[in-house]
Amino acid sequence: MSDNGDLARYRSSIDNLDAALIHLLAERFKLTQEVGAYKAAHNMPAADPAREKEQIARLRKLATEAHLDPDFAEKLLNFIISEVIRHHTAMRG
Amino acid sequence: MSDNGDLARYRSSIDNLDAALIHLLAERFKLTQEVGAYKAAHNMPAADPAREKEQIARLRKLATEAHLDPDFAEKLLNFIISEVIRHHTAMRG
Numbered sequence: 001m002s003d004n005g006d007l008a009r010y011r012s013s014i015d016n017l018d019a020a021l022i023h024l025l026a027e028r029f030k031l032t033q034e035v036g037a038y039k040a041a042h043n044m045p046a047a048d049p050a051r052e053k054e055q056i057a058r059l060r061k062l063a064t065e066a067h068l069d070p071d072f073a074e075k076l077l078n079f080i081i082s083e084v085i086r087h088h089t090a091m092r093g
Numbered sequence: 094m095s096d097n098g099d100l101a102r103y104r105s106s107i108d109n110l111d112a113a114l115i116h117l118l119a120e121r122f123k124l125t126q127e128v129g130a131y132k133a134a135h136n137m138p139a140a141d142p143a144r145e146k147e148q149i150a151r152l153r154k155l156a157t158e159a160h161l162d163p164d165f166a167e168k169l170l171n172f173i174i175s176e177v178i179r180h181h182t183a184m185r186g
Binding site for chain 2: 017077
């Protein structure tokens with residue numbers, strides 16, 4: 001029963017972190033919507049490979065310092081960016 | 094130039110949120126590693142569909158409240174969980 005208590009405690013902390021992640025992502029999408037509106041107004045392309053390259057290099061470095069697998073961090077950022085680009089493209093009809 | 098200042102300001106905030114996301118994910122993986130060790134020690138399967146179903150329902154609700162697309166939140170959680178399960182499976186050789 002004390003072992004099961006460990007599992008329940010880990011899961012409770014995971015749930016708290018997940019709630020924090022959701023709220024940070026909600027704020028992140030508000031910002032990328034602003035970026036999307038800006039790009040659409042200025043006829044800039046939805047994707048920006050140079051910016052993405054910088055973001056990936058920076059996040060890989062931060063991940064390594066935080067002992068998170070940098071490949072996972074990169075895959076996750078690519079996943080988020082592809083969703084953002086999908087939104088930006090949709091904004092132009 | 095002031096418009097470009099807007100873009101730079103959005104991106105600076107996105108970069109701050111991304112750094113926070115990376116650090117939360119690093120903590121999340123520490124916890125799922127503990128869960129993985131616990132499951133391996135107790136011969137429990139790496140995946141737990143009932144737990145995942147609960148997590149997804151909760152995060153979809155939180156996402157909706159935070160004005161984040163719940164489908165995106167679910168896809169992202171599935172992406173993270175599949176990485177965690179890959180790690181758990183690897184821990185058993």
